[in-house]
Amino acid sequence: MDNQETWAKCRECQTELTEKDKVCPKCGSTSKIHELSAFDGLIGRETIKLQKKKTGEGGVYSESIDGWFPSGDPKLTEGVYQSRTIDKEKDTYDQIVKDAKTGELLHEEHMPLSEHKNKEK
Known part of the structure; x- marks a missing residue:
């Protein structure tokens, strides 16, 4: 993964973060949100x-x-x-x-x- 790609979002202000960002450059928060994407062809069964x-x-x-x-x-x-x-x-x-x-x-x-x-x- 390229270190400049969005890796997470700040939980407080929704600023996009890269993997190297330990704290949010905008608000200073260390709380992060990670998003998961599913790809076409995956089958979920429950x-x-x-x-x-x-x-x-x-x-x-x-x-x-x-x-x-x-x-x-x-x-x-x-x-x-x-x-x-x-x-x-x-x-x-x-x-x-x-x-x-x-x-x-x-x-x-x-x-x-x-x-x-x-x-x-």
């Missing part, structure tokens, strides 16, 4: 998992998972997006699975949780 529990009672009574997952199917090289909600109190099981590359619906299931648990595999 998954969120939520669990509901009641205070004073053991165990999870509701769970939701939503996001990207790898697939064991060699045809689904980009993985799948899955949305699944399990609610023991309401006795519900809901699941939607889509191809991460095309968005095509691969699997959809809505049923009582008690029936899903007893399904033959």
Whole structure:
């Protein structure tokens, strides 16, 4: 990296700083902000998992998972997006699975949780 390139910004006055700047030449602050840029072609994948529990009672009574997952199917090289909600109190099981590359619906299931648990595999 060229020492004259912008390396950070001063947190106080937003002056652009180079890597050699230990203090801001404008305001004297040593606090810096570093910015990160993403390049075209990077793929961000995330998954969120939520669990509901009641205070004073053991165990999870509701769970939701939503996001990207790898697939064991060699045809689904980009993985799948899955949305699944399990609610023991309401006795519900809901699941939607889509191809991460095309968005095509691969699997959809809505049923009582008690029936899903007893399904033959």
